[in-house]
Structure formats: C-alpha cells, structure tokens
Amino acid sequence: MSKLRVYQLAKEFDISSKELINRLVELGITVTNHMSTLEEETIGILKELYGKVEEEPDEKKVTEKKNKKNKDSSEITEHKEQNGDKNMIKIPETIAVQEFSEKIEKNVSQIITKLMGLGVFATANQEIDFDVAATIALEFGIEIEKEEVKEENEFGFDQTPDKLEDLKERPPVITVMGHVDHGKTSLLDAIRDTHVTEREAGGITQHIGASEVELNGKRIVFLDTPGHAAFTSMRARGASITDIAILVVAADDGVMPQTIEAISHAKAANIPIIVALNKIDRPNANPDKVKQELSENGVLIEEWGGDVICAPVSALKGEGIDNLLEMILLVAEILELKANPNKLAFGTVIEAKLDKSRGPVATILIQNGTLKVGDSIAAGAAYGRIRAMINSLGKNIKIAGPATAVEILGLSDVPEAGDSFNATKEDKVARQVVEKRRTKMREENLNATAKVSLEDLFKHIQDGNVKELNIIVKADVQGSVEAVKQSFLKLNNDEVKVKVLHGGVGTITESDIMLASASNAIIIGFNVRPSSTVTNLAKAENVDLRTYRIIYEAIADVEAAMKGMLDPEYKEVVLGKVEIRATFKVPGAGIIGGAYVKEGKVTRNSKVRLVRDGIVVFEGEISSLKRFKDDAKEVATGYECGIGLENYNDIKEGDIVEAYIIEEIKRG
Structure with missing residues (x-):
C-alpha cells in the first residue's frame, strides 16, 4: 500500500479534506494540512473506518456518482473547448476566488467551502495562489497549469502585426x-x-x-x-x-x-x-x-x-x-x-518627477496606438490607471493619438526617463508585468556585468560577443586626436573592426560617458584628465575610461587586448585632488602653491600631475608639502597646505594638483 496525501485519501472516500482531518484528530493522529502525507498504517485504519467504500457498491449510488462524474467531465470538456485548449485550463500566479470559479465553472460558495476545508479563509474578491487553486481544481477533477505573463516585445503586449x-x-x-x-x-x-x-x-x-x-x-x-x-x-x-x-x-x-x-x-x-x-x-x-x-x-x-x-x-x-x-x-x-491609432498605446517616458500635490507625474510620448483617460498602463517599474492627461498647452484632454506628448497622473511610482510604457486591458495585467520587470531588474543588478573593457576584450571576442570595438578619443590638441584615430583604425583585423565613434579636443565630459554607455564604447584620453564627477559617472555606467600620456602606450594596450595579450602589471590609484588658491615666491624653493585638499588626500611621496582646464600641463613629483611651517607626510580632505612641485614653477590659481601612486597588481 503506497503513501497518500490527506486530500487524495479524502477524494477516495468521497469526503472533504476537513472532515478527514477532523477524524484523524479524533484518532489522535496529528496532521498539519491537506497536503500532509499519511503513513501506510494510518491509511489502513482509515480504510477500515470507511470500509463501505471497499464493500459491494449500492447500484443506485454508483449510478448517481457516475452521472455526476459524467456531468463534471462534460462541463470540463466544454470549458476547455471554449478556451481553445482541450488539455489544460490556464490560470495566472495569483487569481481572485470569483475569477477562479468562473474559470473552472463552479459556484463561488463551492470554492470557498473547499478552501475552508484546506484551512484557507478567503472571500470572493480575495486572491489565492496557484498551488491552492491547483489543489481545489484537483478536488473537482480538473487539471490546471500556470499561465505566464509575457511581454511580447520591447514596447507592447500585442503581438498582432499592424495591418497595412x-x-x-x-x-x-x-x-x-x-x-x-x-x-x-x-x-x-x-x-x-x-x-x-x-x-x-x-x-x-x-x-x-x-x-x-x-x-x-x-x-x-x-x-x-x-x-x-x-x-x-x-x-x-x-x-x-x-x-x-x-x-x-x-x-x-x-x-x-x-x-x-x-x-x-x-x-x-x-x-x-x-x-x-x-x-x-x-x-x-x-x-x-x-x-x-x-x-x-x-x-x-x-x-x-x-x-x-x-x-x-x-x-x-x-x-x-x-x-x-x-x-x-x-x-x-x-x-x-x-x-496604428486603433490599438492599445505604447511609447516612451520623456521625463518624470514626484509632485508634492499630484504624486508621480510622467511626461510620455505615444509612439503607437491611442491612450485614453482611465486606461491602465505599465511604465518601467511603475503601474497605474490614468487619472488625467495634460497636453503641451496645459489643457486636460481625454484621448491622445500617436506622436503626441502628454503629462499623465495616476502612476504608483516615478518611472525613469527612457522607460517604455504600455497600455493594458486590465489593471492586474499592468501590475503583473511591473512585478515581473522588477524581479528581472533585481536579477540584472545582482548579475550585472561590466561593459566591454580592455581587460575582458579578448574573452568577448572569443565568445563572439564583439565584432566591432567602439572607441571615443579625447586629446589636448586636434593633431593628437587625428593621430590617435588613424593609429586605431590601422588595428582592424579579421575578427574585430575598430570604429572611432567620436574624436574631440578637450577634457572628457559627461556627454562622452553617456555616448560610450549607449554605444558600448571605450574612452581613450590623451593628455587630458576627467573631473571627479565624470570619473564617478563612468564607474556608475561601467564605462572603461583610460588616460595616457604616451600615444604608443594607448595603441599598444588596445592592440594587445585584441590579441588577448593584455596583462597589466601596474595600476594607477588616485589619492586625492588639491586646488591651488594662491601662489607665493619662496627664496630657494621657487613658487609654492597655497592649496586646499578638495577630496581624498595628498602624501609627501605621491606622484602628481598639474591639471589646468582639464589639460595636463605637468607631471612629476612633490618637492615640498607643509602644514603651516612644518613639513607634513600627509594632508587630508578639508585641510590647507603649501605644496611645491619638483622643477616646476608655473603654478597658477585655479590649477588642480592630482596626487596618485602606482600600485603593482597582484596576479591571481
């Protein structure tokens, strides 16, 4: 005799799971719920108690039971045929009791009674999860399967192609x-x-x-x-x-x-x-x-x-x-x-904000379909029902067609600029899609991988993920830009094509980082230094930003990365940035800069580079570092100091002294 669960045995005895659980309690046998597994000995006792099931069946009862079974079977078959699936009824991850009763064509009261038998107390409007629904359906002799909510394409849920x-x-x-x-x-x-x-x-x-x-x-x-x-x-x-x-x-x-x-x-x-x-x-x-x-x-x-x-x-x-x-x-x-104006709208969020009086407010551009007040939408990680739409003239409108920008109210949260939005037929669809998006975003954040960098370029090439290496070049003068661009273009080979997306004069800007992020490009800076804001943005966007003083080093690094030979042994670590606020001429020492440490720290033995308007004008070592009249080994953020550069006197107010050290990278 094999082991059975409570609900399976209750079905065999033609009684409710609750009745069977009560009988087990009377016998001193403890079970937690309808899914509990019963031992063979317990099953044997119950068989004896409900022995009438094993006895010669009453012909009248058998006929009634058979008729009931045939009726239920015909109902199920009819339902499945109506739903276009003769094998399985599909329901979502969670479903309201009322909707579930309609799906399997049973009375709500029957469903609630079965739920109570399982120890689940829910009203007609409350939701039950798939596992509970599957158990109830099984008690009615109905098989169900989980329905997946799919986003059919990047912008919408309607897979049907637009007719000409x-x-x-x-x-x-x-x-x-x-x-x-x-x-x-x-x-x-x-x-x-x-x-x-x-x-x-x-x-x-x-x-x-x-x-x-x-x-x-x-x-x-x-x-x-x-x-x-x-x-x-x-x-x-x-x-x-x-x-x-x-x-x-x-x-x-x-x-x-x-x-x-x-x-x-x-x-x-x-x-x-x-x-x-x-x-x-x-x-x-x-x-x-x-x-x-x-x-x-x-x-x-x-x-x-x-x-x-x-x-x-x-x-x-x-x-x-x-x-x-x-x-x-x-x-x-x-x-x-x-x-096609005759479909549910989809488009893009242009900008969004949280208004103190109106809640989340988003400006959206409708790219296809028509949007109406009252429609449910999923916009990025936010969903809701549109309460109001305002056009570019500040007027409330009820309907907006393709290529129309409107401001909408009614979202649950503030989406991000660039997020896609989709109108849906029902609130629950929008909610389910957003939940799925949030889960996917969490997974992506946990498994986030960096964009293409020189270190992993060869691996990407071998995996077949990179056919084109995009590069952005920034340098101090136009001649250097052209020289670097031409040198990179000569590195093309059968596996990878080098493409210089942009080359410009001046320091690396936030715009360069965003272009690199959008195009999966590497930024090469020659004789220029980015600001802290730009460096931090590059880290946030996972953009590989590299700066060089010697053009051949940049070319050699990219070439070595393409051939899979890049194996850097040393790494530059920026310690801090110091702003020159005044200059003083000291006999025997030359020009000394009166400075303020803006971020990080500066140490006596660190190397430095002098940056003026984003361009490196000097690179060398510190000749003197003082706090008041005393020599200092280190000066931290927020403190003033006097700083002198080895064999360099052209220090000016507003210059930035960047302190750094060269660290050897430990090989694993």
Whole structure:
C-alpha cells in the first residue's frame, strides 16, 4: 500500500479534506494540512473506518456518482473547448476566488467551502495562489497549469502585426542639437511663436518636455529636452524616439566641439540630420565656411553633392522658419512615418518627477496606438490607471493619438526617463508585468556585468560577443586626436573592426560617458584628465575610461587586448585632488602653491600631475608639502597646505594638483 496525501485519501472516500482531518484528530493522529502525507498504517485504519467504500457498491449510488462524474467531465470538456485548449485550463500566479470559479465553472460558495476545508479563509474578491487553486481544481477533477505573463516585445503586449490598412501617417518627432549659444532655444522659440496651433493668453507657456507646431495642416513634435546629452542618455536606456535631428550651426561661428559631438551622437543613433544654418543675418556670417567644416566632419549637404538638407534661418528675425519646417515634413514624408491609432498605446517616458500635490507625474510620448483617460498602463517599474492627461498647452484632454506628448497622473511610482510604457486591458495585467520587470531588474543588478573593457576584450571576442570595438578619443590638441584615430583604425583585423565613434579636443565630459554607455564604447584620453564627477559617472555606467600620456602606450594596450595579450602589471590609484588658491615666491624653493585638499588626500611621496582646464600641463613629483611651517607626510580632505612641485614653477590659481601612486597588481 503506497503513501497518500490527506486530500487524495479524502477524494477516495468521497469526503472533504476537513472532515478527514477532523477524524484523524479524533484518532489522535496529528496532521498539519491537506497536503500532509499519511503513513501506510494510518491509511489502513482509515480504510477500515470507511470500509463501505471497499464493500459491494449500492447500484443506485454508483449510478448517481457516475452521472455526476459524467456531468463534471462534460462541463470540463466544454470549458476547455471554449478556451481553445482541450488539455489544460490556464490560470495566472495569483487569481481572485470569483475569477477562479468562473474559470473552472463552479459556484463561488463551492470554492470557498473547499478552501475552508484546506484551512484557507478567503472571500470572493480575495486572491489565492496557484498551488491552492491547483489543489481545489484537483478536488473537482480538473487539471490546471500556470499561465505566464509575457511581454511580447520591447514596447507592447500585442503581438498582432499592424495591418497595412490600419496604418495612418503620424507626425515626425524632432530633437534639436548643436553647440552652446548657436541658437537652439531661440530657434524653438521662433518656431513656436509663429506656428503653435493654439495660443494661451500672454504667449506660449510650455508645461511639458515637448511642444507641437502645425504647418499646412500637418503636425511636427519638438522635444524640449534638446542637446545630445539628454538625447543620448535616453538612447542609452534603449529609447529610440527621435525621427530627425536638427543640427543648429551658427553661420558666424562655424563647427565647434559640441557641434562635432552632436554629429557623432546623431550618427551613432542612425537618424537623418537636417542642418539649420542659424544667424545668417549677421554681417560676418560665412555659410560656405560652415559647409566646408561640416563636410570635413562627415556631413555633406545636398548642394555639395551629399544627402543632408541645409536650411538657412535667422531665429532672431524669424527668417527661413517656414522653409525649415517644410524640409522637416519633406524628410518625414521620405521616411514614411506611420502608426496604428486603433490599438492599445505604447511609447516612451520623456521625463518624470514626484509632485508634492499630484504624486508621480510622467511626461510620455505615444509612439503607437491611442491612450485614453482611465486606461491602465505599465511604465518601467511603475503601474497605474490614468487619472488625467495634460497636453503641451496645459489643457486636460481625454484621448491622445500617436506622436503626441502628454503629462499623465495616476502612476504608483516615478518611472525613469527612457522607460517604455504600455497600455493594458486590465489593471492586474499592468501590475503583473511591473512585478515581473522588477524581479528581472533585481536579477540584472545582482548579475550585472561590466561593459566591454580592455581587460575582458579578448574573452568577448572569443565568445563572439564583439565584432566591432567602439572607441571615443579625447586629446589636448586636434593633431593628437587625428593621430590617435588613424593609429586605431590601422588595428582592424579579421575578427574585430575598430570604429572611432567620436574624436574631440578637450577634457572628457559627461556627454562622452553617456555616448560610450549607449554605444558600448571605450574612452581613450590623451593628455587630458576627467573631473571627479565624470570619473564617478563612468564607474556608475561601467564605462572603461583610460588616460595616457604616451600615444604608443594607448595603441599598444588596445592592440594587445585584441590579441588577448593584455596583462597589466601596474595600476594607477588616485589619492586625492588639491586646488591651488594662491601662489607665493619662496627664496630657494621657487613658487609654492597655497592649496586646499578638495577630496581624498595628498602624501609627501605621491606622484602628481598639474591639471589646468582639464589639460595636463605637468607631471612629476612633490618637492615640498607643509602644514603651516612644518613639513607634513600627509594632508587630508578639508585641510590647507603649501605644496611645491619638483622643477616646476608655473603654478597658477585655479590649477588642480592630482596626487596618485602606482600600485603593482597582484596576479591571481
């Protein structure tokens, strides 16, 4: 005689699990619940007690039981056929008693009675987990299986491809990029002043991070968080929401470092560029010079034989605005931007915040489908039912279609910029999806692996994970940038192609880190030093940031990494940073800097480099370190000191002295 569980034996005796448990208690046999396993001896005793089951069966009772069984069987079969699955009924991880009763087509009172028999007390609206539901279903002779909640694709839950007849033309989404002071904001203001579809008293007030304009009955959506930093930080999170990039270049200034960065970011995102040649009204404007500089940076305009449209404008005087908008619509027409408004909405969170009076507030861009007040949505790790929608003019709206930016209220938490959002048919679906996302995020954080670095590059190559090594180069002068870029491009081999995404003059910036993070690139700095903020951001984003003083060392490191020979023996450890606040001439000692230790510490035997405006101007050793008039071995954060550099006197106020040591790496 094999062992049986309480509920199995109760089923055999045609009694409830609760009744059987009570009988066992009377016999002095303790069991915890319906899942408890019974010994053979106990089963034998119970068989004797319920011996009537073994006896000659009563024909009438057998007929009744058979009829009941056939009825239950036909009900189950009918239910399964209605659900399109003749083998199994599927239910989620948790399910309300009422919904469960409908699934297996039994009365709620029957379910609750069975639950009480199992020692579970629940009302019709309360939820039970899958294991309990499976036990109840088994008592009714029904088999069930767990239903998995799946996110069908990156943005939505509807796997059904859009039918060609359902697709409608949608407005283009534009991001404005360019160098500081070249007129990005002025251009947006000029566009709004003349083409915003609806006006408020006292002029336009932008309430959310996007604005809409209209030309010849067609809408254009401008993101009000322009600039490549914001653009790339969203792309780093997987959000590709921009259709066209407007590159604003001042006709009297030309291509500047941030212009080159913007070009690199737009090309990395693989989106079309339209050049807005601003400030053409200036007397010293030189459009041909700008076009020449653009061609040198890989942007060849149409009149020079390229495919990039160039529109001359004056944001100040409002000239050329209509022409620019027409060019945008022309490019949009070529791109054939379409969406299906007749489906549940999905899109991207542009920005989000916690408002003291309104709770979590998110600005979202609907990329496909239509969103309505009252819809349930899952946005990143937040979910909820939309209580209100506000458009770019601050007006409450009930419905928003594709390529519309709205501010929404009703979320459970604050999502992050770049998160995808999906409208769902039911609240519980949104909640289940978000729970699944949170679990996945926790797992990813626990199993987080660094992005490509020189140390593990060869392993990635062997595993087949890297076919292209992306590099960003920053140096002190343009000549060095070009030399480093050309040297890296010569390292291409059959397994890996080296691609220099961006090369620029000046120190490494946060924008460089975000571009590297989005493109899985390595940053090589030559004769430049990043600030503490940038270094910390690189660590947070797992970006491999390396600085060199000798060009051949950088090339040798990358080449060795590609061949799997990189085996660094020494590591530089930055101890601290000291700011020069005054300088003093001391007879016999030269120029001494009156300094303040901003972070970390500086020691007498540490090596130092003098950084001025992000550029390394000296590297050597400390000749003297004093606290007041006494020699000091070490000065910590928050203290002042006098510092002298070995054989170097060109110390100036505002310089940063970076103290570091070289540590030998222990080989495992």
